[in-house]
Amino acid sequence: MSEATLERGLKALKEQIDTPIALFFSSCTHCGMCATACLFYTETENPAYTPINKVEPMRRLWEQEYTLIGRIKKAIGMSKPITDEELEEWQEYCYNACSLCGRCTMVCPVGNDITYMIRKMREGMAAAGHAPEGLIGASKRAVKIGSPMGVKLPALQAQARHAEKDLGMEIPFDVEGAEYMMLMSSMEIMNYPEYMEAVAKIFRQAGKTWTISSEAFEATNSGIQIGSSDIARELVSRVVTAAEKLKVKTVISPECGHAYTAIRWEGPNLIGRKFPFHVKHILEVLDEFRAEGLLKTEGFEEARMTFHDPCQLVRRGGVVEQPRNLLNMVSKDFVEMKDHGIMNWCCGAGGGVSANEDAAELKMQAFKRKKSQLDELNVDTLVTACANCRIQIEEGLEENEMDIPVVGLTEMLAEHLVEDNKTEG
Amino acid sequence: MTEITNETQFKQGLQQLSLADQRAVGARFVEHVISLADDERISFAIRVAKNKDAAEDELAAAFKSAKAAALDCYTRCGADADWSEQAGYFVARAASAIVAPEKDISGDGPAWTAAMNSRMARTCSIIDANTDAESQETGQQYRILEDLLNS
Amino acid sequence: MTAVDFLLWVRGPGLTIASIIFVLGMTLKFFEIFMLGRKKNLAELRGSGVKEGFKTIVTRSGHVDTYSTRHTKFTHIAGWVFHIGMFIAIFLLAPHIEIFKTFLGFGWPALPTPIVDLATVISMITLLAILFHRITNPVLKYLSVGQDYVVWALTFLPLLTGYMAYHHLFFRYEWVLGVHILSVCLLLVFFPFTKLTHAFTLFISRWYNGMMAGEKGVQQ
Known part of the structure; x- marks a missing residue:
């Protein structure tokens, strides 16, 4: 990455602003409903973690750059410029306290895709040099080592x-x-x-x-x-x-x-x-x-199991029915969490949160939401389809002294495959 | 005189053992790689697995602590890989397999799972050492099982 | 300036100027929004998303999330009640329809005045509760900026002065009616430059939200 400065950050952020972003900012009435959709808010009750607040600097930039009133205010020195100190404060809000899970996007009554906004906000943050160390390290390794x-x-x-x-x-x-x-x-x-x-x-x-x-x-x-x-x-x-x-x-x-x-x-x-x-x-x-009939399984799991929907796969990815079809091939006692599918709660570690050491404590706090969901359900096994969700859940269960094995769906299916070469040897 | 030369024989050999024997032989697989992990919880699991009279709650306690040991040394998503720590992770996973209560035992049995994870642990240590050395773990495990079957 | 002069001015040139600012301001607003554009999505789509976009315009009036619904009951109910009450007060009062008729050339049936009156009172009470909620709820208190309160006042004043005018309360009728119309002028003038624009943009926002999800095959 080339050198990060506030100027570069603001330029990058400005480039991110498009029609949906302008519409979303024009529509927000500060009703606060997105807070209750966000596990980082519900588990901490920190109002600064209200999803729409995570993009507040971008809102001001939009106003100052792309609206008549904002430009007039800027010209006569009536608007508050975005500073490095402010972005530094926002690093916590838009990286540590956001897993880009997309729940806020589903509840906003005016229809703002807040996740889309935060994803864009991060472009400015990274260019301004206000991304967490853990993510910077991971990105450097990804580019250099692959x-x-x-x-x-x-x-x-x-x-x-x-x-x-x-x-x-x-x-x-x-x-x-x-x-x-x-x-x-x-x-x-x-x-x-x-x-x-x-x-x-x-x-x-x-x-x-x-x-x-x-x-x-x-x-x-x-x-x-x-x-x-x-x-x-x-x-x-x-x-x-x-x-x-x-x-x-x-x-x-x-x-x-x-x-x-x-x-x-x-x-x-x-x-x-x-x-x-x-x-x-x-x-x-x-x-x-x-x-197509190419996946042949035998036997069923005896355990009562549930499925944790990985956000990017389900709510942000549209793969909703497939995991359920597959689970039903090998489970007779599959139960859904109360909020599941596109309204499932995040594990707390997605969107770079797990790679960000600053968020280590917060992600365990956020996990409490998943814990409450599991407490209501009384299952023996939790199945998921994301290695990152999996390790976060394993860690969370351990910390909360809950004894529920976590398994990957693909592996579980593989264990039930009818093996053609069974009689060999 | 039983001789084990391939995976099929190895797997069958393990699966014909009683559960207690599977735990015991698994414990020996783990013992063989224990130098890759520095954790009292793993030695504890080995002791429990070797004890054929171990009570259910003793197994459960050992299982829990071995699982915790694994979670303590896995590599976080996005963190820089530390393969020697990672070897410890697989040793701990192998250790948890040999003391898993019956309901938590995965498909191929505790000894097989322990064998696989011990091999992974060895592989990690070879990656860590950055050499071209071929892992001898599989052959060693065959010998361990032969010893048991022939004794 | 007498009360009658004042009333004549706000009802005539005042309202006309305010309406022109409103129309030009909203035109500018939409221009500002749409000139930004949006990049074409090059990913292999599961659908055009157009249908989901329109669907979301309707479905987003309710809630899909049980947890949020449970924890934002007040915002939900108060939001609905005050918007409906205000809609009745603005569009279904006979004298208002007369004014729309002069602008648009056509009218529509009015509701009996006592019902409109009741709706106005309910709206005002709800708005007061909403204000109280805004200053006491930790999230809303944190989020709220000056404009949120200005916008609240701009919405509340026409209801209050309209109610006062109808019941001939406190001041001379011509003055109160004049102030009522003036408050509407203020609302119109500020509308395009504040978050009051949500009344129009929210439908397009919902459409984009549903459309972008629909492209990925996410049904809302």
């Missing part, structure tokens, strides 16, 4: 060798003409190696060709979390280049929420052209396999 967590190819290959031994099959790297190109998140490579094995098992059963690119295997995108389109574009274009080189039909986003948003929805807009391939979340692909 992974926000510094996971290099040899590490992935070592995991792949492990999976190969475990499964007795090859993990395909750089296979040109494969139908699917699998992306992974560093979280999965490091903490949940079961994921890669599960995918390999399922694709073997479905008889579909797939591959991992050794040049672009990382799906996560720190650029969209920190709010730097330049970084986000660079990371997306690596994936696009690899997918085009391997001539795959579909790129699969892994069980990671924001990776999906990054590649599926922001990706083409970042590089400024449509993709010559489809982008699907792993659960979309698995649900297609299910519909």
Whole structure:
């Protein structure tokens, strides 16, 4: 990243303001309803965490730059300029206390997409040098090493060798003409190696060709979390280049929420052209396999289970029914949380919150919302489809002394696969 | 004289054991990689898993503390990878597998899960050391199981 | 200036000037908004989102979130009551319809005056409660800026003075009616330059919200 200054920040923020932003600011009546939709507010009752407040500096910039009255006020020195001190204060509000979960967007009575606004606000914040250290570090590693967590190819290959031994099959790297190109998140490579094995098992059963690119295997995108389109574009274009080189039909986003948003929805807009391939979340692909009869499972989980909807996948991504279809294949006692699907509550760690050390305490406070939801339900197992949600929930449950195992949906399905080679050996 | 040369034999060998034996052999897999983790909670899990008369609540307590140990050393999303810490994470996961109460046991049984996680731990330490060394963990685990089956 | 002179001025040139400022101001406002534009979405869409956009214009009048609904009951109910009351007072009082008729060339049936009167009273009481809520609720207190109170006053004054004029309260009728019309002029003049614009823009905001979600296949 080039040097961050207030001037650059304001310029970047100004460039973000478009028709919807102007409409949203023109419509807000300060009714305060977005506060009750935000878990960072409900669990702390800090009024500064009211979602619309997180973009207050952007509102003033819009007024000063793009409205007649604002310009007059600025010309006669009646408006309050945006300062570094102010943005420094706002860093807490729009990074630590926002997971870009999108709930506020769903309740605003005048229809403001506040999440869209905060995402844009972060572009200005990052350019002004007011992004959290943790996210800056992750972004630098992502650009330099290819992974926000510094996971290099040899590490992935070592995991792949492990999976190969475990499964007795090859993990395909750089296979040109494969139908699917699998992306992974560093979280999965490091903490949940079961994921890669599960995918390999399922694709073997479905008889579909797939591959991992050794040049672009990382799906996560720190650029969209920190709010730097330049970084986000660079990371997306690596994936696009690899997918085009391997001539795959579909790129699969892994069980990671924001990776999906990054590649599926922001990706083409970042590089400024449509993709010559489809982008699907792993659960979309698995649900297609299910519909085509390619996913054969046996047995049912005995535990009473519920599904935690990852925000970027469901509310901000539109993949709502697929996880439920898949869960019902292997569970007979699946119950929904009171607020679920597009109105589910965030785990508290999305949108870069987990990578931001300043937010470590706050994210555990925010988790209390999930805790209340789970307390009402009395389930034995929680299923989700995002490695980041998963680890936050595991940590939260541990801290609150709740004994509920957390499992990834893809892995759970893989455990129930009918294995054709069962009688072998 | 049983000899184990491949994964199928290894898996079958493990699965024919009683649950208590699976825990015990799993404990030996974990013991083999314990140098990669510096945590009293892991030694505790090993002791409990080896004790065939361990009570349910003892298992539950060991399971809980081993899980907590795993959560203490996983790498946060976006944090810089520390592969030696990460090795500790997998050792702890292996340790929690061998003391998991029956309802929490995953598909392939405690010994198998412990074996896989111990191998992951070794892999992490090799990544950390940045060498091309091939992990010998699998072969070592075969020997451990052979010992048990032949004793 | 006598009361009658004042009344004649506000009702004639005053109201005309205010109306012109209102119309020009709103035109400028929409120009300011739409000249900014929006980049075309290049992602592979699940739908055009147009239908969801229109749907959201309607559905957003209610709530999809049970938790928020439970915790913002007052804002919800007060919001509805005061907006409906004000709508009745503005558009369904016979003398008001007469004025619209001179501007628009057509009219519509009025509600009986006592009903409009009741709606006005309810609206005023609700607005007072809303003000009280704004200064006592921690979130609203934190969020509120000067303009929020100015806008409140601009909305409240026409209701109050209208009520006073109708009941011939306190001052000479011509004065009160003149002040009533003046308060409406103020409302019109300030309208395009304050958050009162939400009365128009909220429908377009809701449309964008629903449309952008609809493009991703999220049904609201």
